[in-house]
Amino acid sequence: MVDSVAQMDVVEDATPRGTYLRSSASASLVYKNSPYYFELRLTYKIDDSRGEWVFPMNPESAAAIEKRELAKLLLK
Incomplete structure (x- = not known):
């Protein structure tokens, strides 16, 4: 179960000399039921290629x- 997700999406178009390249990337920081565990998830898409990296941030x-x-x- 995920308590909260902060997400940022980035989309860029680039046209290097006669070639059309459509790329997008996103990053999200996931907080899962614990103040001790964070996860940074990076995804990308370039043309038909996709990838994802996940970094635990303990x-x-x-x-x-x-x-x-x-x-x-104690404040409660």
């Missing part, structure tokens, strides 16, 4: 996140 140290989440609980 923090090296969760101390700052734990402190923030604890502060939220």
Whole structure:
């Protein structure tokens, strides 16, 4: 289950010397039910070619996140 998704779409047309190239790309940052897990998903389409990269963005140290989440609980 995904709590929120921030998405950005980019579409560009380029016409290099007599050739028509249609390309598009998008990026989204996915937050899944946890303050500890983020995922950056990049997709592209160039003519008939498509691709996707997924990068997990887990923090090296969760101390700052734990402190923030604890502060939220204490304020309730």
